């Protein structure tokens with residue numbers, strides 16, 4: 001299983017005068033679910049691109065299973081670590097949903113037979129089989145997102161990085177994406193979620209790495225970090241609603257019943273009003 | 275691509291930036307013309323030297339210098355063709371110097387004028403607003419489209435696309451996953467911009483007023499006078515028999 005080790009990583013864009021990432025060190029081991037949190041422009045996407053070799057460190061190193069990313073091609077890393085761009089429309093080019101999934105499989109040398117079988121399975125898992133022959137651009141926002149994730153998960157990378165999965169998603173779409181990501185976590189794969197949606201992150205990830213202005217200001221159990229007032233404020237975040245609720249009520253495992261709780265709460269509020 | 279940096283506008287507040295785009299355009303064109311008609315090393319050196327002064331007045335020497343590295347490639351091409359086709363090292367040097375003078379004369383102009391300024395100078399010169407507006411929009415959107423290209427390329431590389439792999443035909447085919455999303459995005463943006471312009475009544479009235487009318491100031495008269503002197507000087511040198 002995959003292991004990512006980041007050591008004293010500094011990164012500067014070629015034309016920028018300042019570092020976008022400064023002195024970042026952490027390791028992510030197999031099966032971990034990690035949220036990378038932080039305000040806009042904190043450097044989350046830049047960090048993600050350093051993890052999968054799209055960007056190479058200016059100083060320091062990123063090692064995948066012991067090998068420096070400078071010595072690996074992006075394709076080699078991508079086979080192990082999938083990366084889903086925040087904008088699914090930046091990847092669609094095929095006429096049909098199934099061919100969109102086939103693209104990655106072909107690049108990684110799957111036989112046509114194996115690809116056909118995989119496409120069927122993955123579209124099924126992601127609830128997209130009815131759109132198999134449809135044009136990807138005609139899908140809804142949530143379906144596009146799921147297709148983007150599906151087209152990467154198809155080759156079964158050991159780790160998956162998703163950039164801003166909830167951007168522009170409505171509540172039902174978010175639940176769907178959450179379900180998909182949680183099932184990937186439960187398979188023992190590593191999932192790295194980049195977001196500033198704390199509730200979403202809390203419902204998927206055990207661990208959080210909090211970035212602010214290019215530096216790591218917190219790394220540890222998500223629940224602990226997001227209960228820390230100063231840290232939460234410094235990162236321009238907010239405490240996750242469910243964790244607050246659990247603290248107040250002394251109950252645990254509430255997020256399993258998230259939908260039930262939110263509808264109950266709506267009822268309670270309505271009663272209070274009237 | 276790095277030499278393009280010498281032509282990208284940087285927001286700065288210098289005497290050169292504040293000049294009217296029309297007078298800058300005049301001087302830039304004349305400098306360009308002079309660089310083309312002379313091959314005398316003294317003239318070309320004087321041109322380059324004069325433009326270095328202009329660039330330093332515009333606080334843009336650094337951008338210009340960093341673009342020189344990109345020009346090196348073209349210098350190499352010039353020397354190679356000269357040596358291949360019967361020229362000498364000296365002619366190679368002269369031609370490179372001329373290219374430097376030429377590109378510098380455009381460089382300081384573009385570095386110190388906003389796309390809007392250039393567009394306005396064009397419409398004052400009598401070009402229709404549809405044309406000048408398209409021109410400034412096109413320049414405006416180059417960085418946006420470039421960013422989008424970068425994001426798309428990164429995304430497809432993360433899906434195992436390797437542009438460098440395979441023969442010529444394969445490489446062309448490999449471009450499709452990058453070009454199609456870029457094209458779709460650009461066309462979509464075009465419609466959005468058209469709508470945004472229409473709701474703000476672009477083209478509704480044939481007569482447009484200007485928020486910032488162009489006005490020639492004393493610096494501009496100086497620049498125009500300098501341009502005139504430059505033309506006279508060039509003519510005089512030609513009469514003296516200097517090529």
Ligand SMILES: Nc1ncnc2c1ncn2[C@@H]1O[C@H](COP(=O)(O)OP(=O)(O)O)[C@@H](O)[C@H]1O
Pocket residue numbers: 013015016020038039040041042043044045046047
């Ligand atoms: N291609 C680029 N060139 C130069 N600077 C960039 C580029 N991409 C991002 N940046 C800068 O790096 C910083 C971090 O950006 P990013 O990683 O996109 O943040 P986040 O994903 O957390 O919103 C920002 O200040 C941004 O302006």
Ligand SMILES: [Mg+2]
Pocket residue numbers: 044045046163
């Ligand atoms: Mg980002």
